[in-house]
Amino acid sequence: MAFDYDVVIIGGSPAGRYAAVTATQLRAKVALVEPAQRQGVAARSPLQDLLTPHTLSRMGLTQQLASVNQFDVNANADAAQNRKISLPWAEAMQWSSDVVANLEDQNSPAVLASLGVDFIQGAGQFERQPCLAFAVNGRRLLARSYLVAAGSRPAIPAIQGLQTTGYLTASEVWQPLTSPEPPKRWVIIGGDPNGCQLAQTLARLGLDVALIVSRSHILAKEDPEIAQLVQATLEAEGVRVLTATAVTQVKRIQDKKWIQAGNKAIETDEILLCAGQQPNVEALNLEAVGVKFYRHRLRLNLKLQTTNPRIYACGDAIGGYQFTNFSNYEARLALKNALFFPVFKVDYQSIPWTIFSEPQLARVGLTEAQARRIYGDRVLVLRQYFKTVAAAQLRDEITGICKLIVLRNGKILGAAIVGPQAGELINLISLAIAQRLKVDVLSDLAPAYPSLSEIFDQIAAEYRKASLNCNPLLQNLLEGFFNFRRS
Incomplete structure (x- = not known):
């Protein structure tokens, strides 16, 4: 059978474009399929979502530095403590957009096309008959192997009343903070890296923050001694950390949001979810081509092969912490296996x-x-x-x-x-x-x-x-x- 491509990459994440560039460097013929860009006010690229917490952290650090004058020995202590500054949100958002634009230009569709990548935008899915292919925009892309590098979305915990009460995810924090009257009280559900980072940032911006996690300590995958040091730092900066606490219910009472966390009822202005990510792979029709799942995640071997040996996966698509260097490492290794011989195994050590x-x-x-x-x-x-x-x-x-x-x-x-x-x-x-x-x-x-x-x-x-x-x-x-x- 003749193949159109050496590898077809199903993208939607920065790792997908990284994989496409890496494949061209190996002189492979590659197609990259990405979902159509979202339109309107909510349109945000995956890179924007990735960098939003870092941008906010920069703003929080700016606030902290502006309110501390280490060597001003003549300053009144009370005045220094109560000093308020006006954060330049419009400038910060523009700065963030410029950073994202500069980074996205490095692997833009035009750059990818100049490298020989067949860049295809549209929603597609795998097909088994008459042979394994990926169908998109009326085309059937035939390749020797396929790499799933799809993006992810925030995981939404099954909490009674959460959907009707309303919530924000990490990439949406900008919206209320830039309003004329930003919410003063915040509850963050989930102790993943973004949750810890944003809890500290919001506290530094002078807001009241509570961080609720169901495990015995924040950052459940980390050494307890180390995680507890980070937790102590957050608490020293004013974040209330509730560990080993399950959120069982969310209600709206007289235009106020209430959260039932363990045996405590907490009133808040805004709820921020930081409970991990969920891969965007449901629409790819993977089950029909023999790809199996375990607990809503792709089943992979150490070579990053799915249960269909011609289909590989990396990055957000396989879950875990959302670290770019991990995704890029997985993309490089999966490509070597997909393009040559599947002998390379992941080693995260x-x-x-x-x-x-x-x-x-x-x-x-x-x-x-x-x-x-x-x-x-x-x-x-x-x-x-x-x-x-x-x-x-x-x-x-x-x-x-x-x-x-x-x-x-x-x-x-x-x-x-x-x-x-x-x-x-x-x-x-x-x-x-x-x-x-x-x-x-x-x-x-x-x-x-x-x-x-x-x-x-x-x-x-x-x-x-x-x-x-x-x-x-x-x-x-x-x-x-x-x-x-x-x-």
């Missing part, structure tokens, strides 16, 4: 992610609990705090910790960092894991002073100390050696 709270939270590899389940007593946990780092002192950002999970032989299993520029610092540990470097290598860095990277030199020293304490033979040898030298 060296792929880092960052949650852009203040301070940032970044992690790579195994958590302490995961490592102990696998390796037991061979695990060594190293901790170093940013308050001991000169650069953190100079920045007045001393809240934070670097937690390294290693084996006693020095193999790095994972790391979690809460602190300034954690998203940049974690990349060094990620590289060390990918290259199978041991923690001893960190002591050879000799980082610039003062810099935040000094924390790695300190944690390497902590490892040497812990290793020596666990090795009585080496202690005796060293003590005997120096006794001999002194005699």
